[in-house]
Amino acid sequence: MIISDELLQKLSLAKHVMVLTGAGISAESGVPTFRGTNGLWSKLSPEELASFDAFLKNPELVTEWYKQRREIARDARPNTAHLALVEMESMFPDFTLVTQNIDNLHRRAGSKNIVELHGNMEKNYCIGCGKRYDGDVFEMIGSFRCEKCGGLIRPDIVWFGEMLPPDAWDSAEGAARGAEAIFVVGTSAVVYPAAELPLTVKRNGGKLVEVNIEATPLSGSADASFIGPASMILPEIVNKIRELRGAAGRTT
Numbered sequence: 001m002i003i004s005d006e007l008l009q010k011l012s013l014a015k016h017v018m019v020l021t022g023a024g025i026s027a028e029s030g031v032p033t034f035r036g037t038n039g040l041w042s043k044l045s046p047e048e049l050a051s052f053d054a055f056l057k058n059p060e061l062v063t064e065w066y067k068q069r070r071e072i073a074r075d076a077r078p079n080t081a082h083l084a085l086v087e088m089e090s091m092f093p094d095f096t097l098v099t100q101n102i103d104n105l106h107r108r109a110g111s112k113n114i115v116e117l118h119g120n121m122e123k124n125y126c127i128g129c130g131k132r133y134d135g136d137v138f139e140m141i142g143s144f145r146c147e148k149c150g151g152l153i154r155p156d157i158v159w160f161g162e163m164l165p166p167d168a169w170d171s172a173e174g175a176a177r178g179a180e181a182i183f184v185v186g187t188s189a190v191v192y193p194a195a196e197l198p199l200t201v202k203r204n205g206g207k208l209v210e211v212n213i214e215a216t217p218l219s220g221s222a223d224a225s226f227i228g229p230a231s232m233i234l235p236e237i238v239n240k241i242r243e244l245r246g247a248a249g250r251t252t
């Protein structure tokens, strides 16, 4: 792990810290990423499955696709990268974990202050009346039609061209404006507005640390860029910070 002592020292003394995660952090738990050679979209087109138009055209197919992905995520276990972020949360007085993932693994790992930018695959709502259905809706009511109004029930996630949940976006942007450091983990950083957040942190004088198995469009702006699996790198970073904070006598 190559990181300057000066940067490590700064990170260990920070009070306001945020993390932005993407699909790569769950890859080692067996949840597929989107882009890249084995990504979901190397075989399937997002326009056909992950858009509102696709859903209206073929709700059965889209519902079934999310059901399969929900099963994969439910069978998956949080890995050491998710767990390292739980420990990181306990180290800093103000810590925000912003995730683009919809797989629930951060919550299952034990992270608390989570902002879900792209929704959550365990939640659904009716496009007719807004009634909410949590969990596997087809299992629960035997249909993907709302029991109240007959409208289609869709997953509560953000497809391309859709707005992010305003509260989630406000929290994420607020955290980015005040963050002394952001750790960006396992995201290709090509999807906006999420990819804006690290740049907002930098513009406001914060440090950017990236963890990914390959370079991304953000790498050039990073103060430290770790190329390697998040499950190995994040626990190492957390250990280093813990040591330094211990040496400085800090608890939170």
Ligand code: BJW
Pocket (backbone or CB within 6 Å): 021, 022, 023, 024, 025, 027, 028, 033, 034, 035, 036, 039, 050, 100, 101, 102, 118, 157, 158, 159, 160, 161, 162, 163, 164, 185, 186, 187, 188, 189, 190, 191, 192, 193, 211, 212, 213, 214, 216, 228, 229, 230, 231
């Ligand atoms: C590892 C690893 C290991 C692997 N360890 N690392 C500005 C400029 C250009 C375009 C736009 C813009 N503003 C908005 C747009 C349009 C659009 C957009 O961004 N398009 C670009 C792609 C061109 N954005 C939107 O439409 C957003 N809405 C919006 O902006 O609303 C306002 C608006 C309204 C109306 C009109 C216009 C604007 C919504 C974006 C919603 C994204 N939704 C998805 C699908 C969710 C549903 C589902 O899951 O099916 O969210 S897209 C998909 O990408 C998913 C992810 O959350 C998101 C990000 O992907 P992520 O997490 O980065 O995964 P990958 O696969 O891309 O990368 C994995 C990374 O991990 C790689 O780098 C690997 O190397 C790494 N890795 N193993 C560490 N072990």
Ligand code: ZN
Pocket (backbone or CB within 6 Å): 126, 127, 128, 129, 130, 131, 146, 147, 148, 149, 150, 151
């Ligand atoms: Zn309804």
